[in-house]
Amino acid sequence: MSLITAVDVLDVRFPTSLELDGSDAMNPDPDYSAAYVVLRTEDGAVGQGFAFTIGRGNDVQAAAIQALSPHLVGSPAPTTAAELGALSRRLIGDSQLRWLGPEKGVVHMAVGAVVNAAWDLAARAAGLPLWRFLAELTPEEIVSLVDFRYLTDVLTPDQALEILRAGQAGKAERIEKLLAEGYPAYTTSPGWLGYSDEKLTRLTREAVQDGFGMIKLKVGGNLDDDVRRMKLAREVVGPDYPIAVDANQRWDVADAVAWMQALAPYRPYWIEEPTSPDDVLGHRAIAEAIRPIKVATGEHVHNRVMFKQLLSAGAIDVLQLDAARVGGVNENLAILLLAAKFGVPVCPHAGGVGLCELVQHLAMFDYVAVSGSLDGRVIEWVDHLHEHFTDPAIVRDGRYRTPTTPGFSAEMKPATLHGFRYPDGPEWTELSR
């Protein structure tokens, strides 16, 4: 049993706003950033995690992670399911920090970063990539990791156990299939709002050629532009290829319905974040008005209780789990179980910095041991910033290759942590000259 001896917290930012990569109707100028945490132990082992932000406020996020360190330093590094469950409960249950959420916003994202770092450490200690470390836990161990508080009216521990026991059948075959074939991906790279029509059509064509099963376009800036862009993309891909669209919370309910009716002739597959992530009943109203177009959300859904609302209300057709928004792996296990209970496919949000690296493990675990299915399931892929990771996510022929390196793939390279440290890393001091 090794003790945690230090919690290093770093403010790492990338000047992505210079390129308009990542530009959408609500986020015109993101500087993709990570409030990055390293757990160090007395035997020299390390675990990495981070909260993803888009620039300003990354220092506030880092301060929130730092505020959790009294719960960590001097405690044993968790390695078992029981210990990882206890850590998550201890962090979420801090009786004073809880007031700043509860279970939402900066403080909850800080819990997520630390919990994910602890899972990275534990998976490395076990010598397994995270998805496989999870897949080798028993159904009882998985259930012990989940906080069922506020969930029991729709999902009890016994019901979760039943889902997980059913997920054991065929597990070995699914692991083999995953290792051989990877997991389907879609790409958002063609569709950023800041791109020209020429760049949109070129990247769309490339996406199809590269084997992606779906592309996604950002919408919500200007209706005429969106209709034109959607029409262009539809012409490139042909009548049957799925095109998702993403409004990044731009609309009120009536706007969403009207806008999607205007896009409907070009058959969008899903509309993502049509309105505020808090507007559960608004999502339901939109979903009812625009069928058969699906409604998707999740990257800003702040915890399992909100996902419970969206699922119970029948407000979403696709659940977009995010690895760095909620309270880490443990809460995402709860969310995967909720989705399985309601039969809603999970298609994780990725992109940003490091999100592809993290979510692939969760989606693969879902396939192997929870839903057991790839139907309607696809992981977002954005080809940005992977070069900063020691174990980057890899997509080939439109599929995520299954990670095999031990851990959660969260580790950034030392040169990155040095160069992009904000505001004093050389990449930033260079820019400000």
Added chain:
Amino acid sequence: MSLITAVDVLDVRFPTSLELDGSDAMNPDPDYSAAYVVLRTEDGAVGQGFAFTIGRGNDVQAAAIQALSPHLVGSPAPTTAAELGALSRRLIGDSQLRWLGPEKGVVHMAVGAVVNAAWDLAARAAGLPLWRFLAELTPEEIVSLVDFRYLTDVLTPDQALEILRAGQAGKAERIEKLLAEGYPAYTTSPGWLGYSDEKLTRLTREAVQDGFGMIKLKVGGNLDDDVRRMKLAREVVGPDYPIAVDANQRWDVADAVAWMQALAPYRPYWIEEPTSPDDVLGHRAIAEAIRPIKVATGEHVHNRVMFKQLLSAGAIDVLQLDAARVGGVNENLAILLLAAKFGVPVCPHAGGVGLCELVQHLAMFDYVAVSGSLDGRVIEWVDHLHEHFTDPAIVRDGRYRTPTTPGFSAEMKPATLHGFRYPDGPEWTELSR
């Protein structure tokens, strides 16, 4: 037109956990705290505001307020409705900080602190207490202050205008009545979980004698204890006096229903925070199961969109607005208008440090110019920490006395700001010896 020249941010904490004042089922050891902000202008005017926290994390909250200062320093101090509306939109709309919410948690509370400080400044400049400054704005000005984004499916600007125009009738009479009689209060002081039965009965008796129209007991620790405490209080107050109970989010849906059925023979008036503030549909299920006991929530409801859910779903009978949780006065205007639209009474959450000082202005404005009613309306009162304010809230004969000093009553005394500064103020260095 005077420019804002500085934004001072202070971490102020009170060691209230030493006394078990404020102890409840979820918050056993709060150190009531304020992340306190002072806006300074070139002509020497100042405006004060704060986010209320319960100890750890107050530094994170202060850092979030600091992150907003680039939007403030060098800008004109807002004095008109148009300028106060623009400031609120500018702060909430920060395209990078928004990611850390959106509109929730630490970053949104920081916006609230700053927006409230700007209102304090503007009301002082106008020579009016905030409630009256608001009451003298036209319906059109009030509507211009509100961000209707995500609300228009249930409340349009035109509908808001209609509510406010109706609220003009009899306004002068209500102002007179308020100045003469004050606003009804209830007290939570008898009911903290840490108090003995003897203290509970003594303080309950005193509350009735002091003229309070209701008391509130904390529940949710242990059912037998709660039944015994409720029975004791009921014996003291007699059969018809209202007793509210407050579970501080302790329960799942089924627990809440069962617990309230056990307390029902002693006729609780409302159950406050029976479960997670995010569990909209859970609140509705509880409300349907325990009628005629009312369901109340709000102190942790993070923005107007969540209140829209709770109201649209018919999940709450009482809306407990909080002055320092959401995005400040502007968002609370939206919340007052939503409550009026649905005919749900607003009974603000207070206590903590400084919350009584702030909410009295909002409730009084609601009475004067929005709902026009005191029916079923009452402001929480907790007699703690008022001595630290230069214009403290005053309750006499069970009623809040109407504030007449210009501003928002948010200003703490210099000796307090010095003495309780964390961690280096003398009150804290004394304790740590």
